[in-house]
Amino acid sequence: MKYISEFRQHDLAQQLAQAIAQTVHPDRHYRLMEFCGGHTHAIFRYGVQDLMPANVEFIHGPGCPVCVLPTGRIDNAIQLVEQHNVILCTYADLMRVPATGRNSLLKAKAGGADIRMVYSTQDVLKIARDNPERQVVFFAIGFETTTPPTAVVIKQAQAEGLTNFSVFCNHVLTPAAMQAILDAPVPVAIDAFLGPSHVSSVIGSRPYEIFAEQYDKPIVIAGFEPLDVMQSALMLIRQLNDKRHVVENEYSRAVTRDGNQKAQALTAEVLELRPQFEWRGLGLIPNSALKIKAAYADFDAEQRFDMPAIQASDVKGCECPAILRGAKKPQDCKLLGTVCTPENPMGSCMVSSEGACAAYWSYGRLRNKSAKS
Amino acid sequence: MCLALPAQITKLHPDTGMATASVDGVKVEVSLALVDDVQVGDYVLVHVGYALNKIDEDEAIKTLALFAEAGLMSTP
Ligand code: SF4
Numbered sequence: 001m002k003y004i005s006e007f008r009q010h011d012l013a014q015q016l017a018q019a020i021a022q023t024v025h026p027d028r029h030y031r032l033m034e035f036c037g038g039h040t041h042a043i044f045r046y047g048v049q050d051l052m053p054a055n056v057e058f059i060h061g062p063g064c065p066v067c068v069l070p071t072g073r074i075d076n077a078i079q080l081v082e083q084h085n086v087i088l089c090t091y092a093d094l095m096r097v098p099a100t101g102r103n104s105l106l107k108a109k110a111g112g113a114d115i116r117m118v119y120s121t122q123d124v125l126k127i128a129r130d131n132p133e134r135q136v137v138f139f140a141i142g143f144e145t146t147t148p149p150t151a152v153v154i155k156q157a158q159a160e161g162l163t164n165f166s167v168f169c170n171h172v173l174t175p176a177a178m179q180a181i182l183d184a185p186v187p188v189a190i191d192a193f194l195g196p197s198h199v200s201s202v203i204g205s206r207p208y209e210i211f212a213e214q215y216d217k218p219i220v221i222a223g224f225e226p227l228d229v230m231q232s233a234l235m236l237i238r239q240l241n242d243k244r245h246v247v248e249n250e251y252s253r254a255v256t257r258d259g260n261q262k263a264q265a266l267t268a269e270v271l272e273l274r275p276q277f278e279w280r281g282l283g284l285i286p287n288s289a290l291k292i293k294a295a296y297a298d299f300d301a302e303q304r305f306d307m308p309a310i311q312a313s314d315v316k317g318c319e320c321p322a323i324l325r326g327a328k329k330p331q332d333c334k335l336l337g338t339v340c341t342p343e344n345p346m347g348s349c350m351v352s353s354e355g356a357c358a359a360y361w362s363y364g365r366l367r368n369k370s371a372k373s
Numbered sequence: 374m375c376l377a378l379p380a381q382i383t384k385l386h387p388d389t390g391m392a393t394a395s396v397d398g399v400k401v402e403v404s405l406a407l408v409d410d411v412q413v414g415d416y417v418l419v420h421v422g423y424a425l426n427k428i429d430e431d432e433a434i435k436t437l438a439l440f441a442e443a444g445l446m447s448t449p
Binding site for chain 2: 001002003004006007012015016019022036037038063064065066091093119120121122123141142143145146148149152196197198199201202223224227228231234250251252253254260262263266352354
């Protein structure tokens with residue numbers, strides 16, 4: 001299929017692998033953090049790591065919105081349905097994320113709570129229109145890619161005068177998380193970043209320039225297809241060899257320096273920075289998430305309903321927090337595959353296919369097994 | 374979660390701001406609220422039911438050429 005199959009060609013992958021092998025300096029190690037879960041998924045699914053020389057290592061980053069959402073926010077959402085009898089709508093990815101007490105949205109739904117999976121924010125508006133006697137809440141998560149569709153429906157709901165629709169907003173920001181990783185008290189050793197694909201198609205490549213300049217880190221905005229990932233790794237390796245550190249854009253078919261300004265403007269009209277927000281694994285990060293502006297307070301579930309902040313603890317032994325910081329790998333977790341599987345996830349990193357544990361469990365362990373045998 | 378798929382616009386519905394698009398032969402309805410000047414035949418990236426961006430064909434060709442160049446470098 002156009003724009004997909006050309007970027008998955010096997011023979012080109014082999015050639016890129018050879019080019020990378022010829023470019024790396026054998027005496028050094030290259031630690032490339034892929035920020036996005038979408039890249040993590042591609043690296044495992046297409047065996048990109050196997051095509052890399054031994055001294056090129058991918059470090060999995062926190063760019064999986066389901067993975068970084070703290071448990072307390074899921075508990076909040078479950079309380080909304082159970083105590084306020086709302087119809088809760090959300091993207092499928094969130095349904096199986098563990099909440100406190102072995103609960104999840106999926107289990108709450110099985111227990112009778114009115115929780116509905118939607119594909120698009122437009123579906124939520126339709127549910128609100130069709131159920132005027134019920135309060136309908138959209139449990140919104142996602143990075144900058146997924147935020148503009150939330151802003152669009154809030155504006156639409158206001159224009160239509162819908163009084164039974166609100167949003168529980170959990171949208172988070174990529175550059176703030178990148179900054180938190182670089183500024184961590186015990187920083188993870190990272191030489192360069194594969195920059196986000198679709199987040200960047202919205203925000204552009206410009207917001208990363210400050211990291212390249214101030215932290216001397218090469219950044220290449222990379223598409224999600226396997227050849228994109230390999231080409232981007234090659235570009236990062238070349239920058240590191242040449243001691244350069246700039247933002248380059250491999251995914252130029254979808255990303256410009258300024259991004260989608262229409263989407264940015266819509267978002268800025270409806271949403272504004274939260275002073276701080278908690279991230280699983282990264283803790284409280286200043287200016288790292290968005291909330292609904294006062295002018296749209298009627299559509300803010302946190303204003304409409306009593307929603308006390310919930311401090312929840314993760315399952316004991318789950319290494320998600322360290323994995324999300326890049327400090328550990330899925331294979332470092334003792335629960336992996338024994339207690340924790342995609343069917344029965346203990347931590348968020350096992351839920352979404354973009355979570356490092358789920359990607360490793362689905363694709364990586366088979367490879368390790370066959371490598372050993 | 375941030376995944377977006379290339380889709381070709383097959384029909385515009387100007388009254389609703391929506392369009393019909395084809396993702397690998399499968400028909401989907403997408404909102405055009407986030408993009409300007411989309412025409413039938415254009416390829417867009419679709420994410421959670423919204424067209425996020427047009428895909429730039431010239432840039433795609435350039436990127437494919439970069440892969441081929443790396444390939445040339447690797448042939449002994
Ligand atoms: S394998 Fe499961 S328990 Fe272990 S870190 Fe990953 S999600 Fe947490």
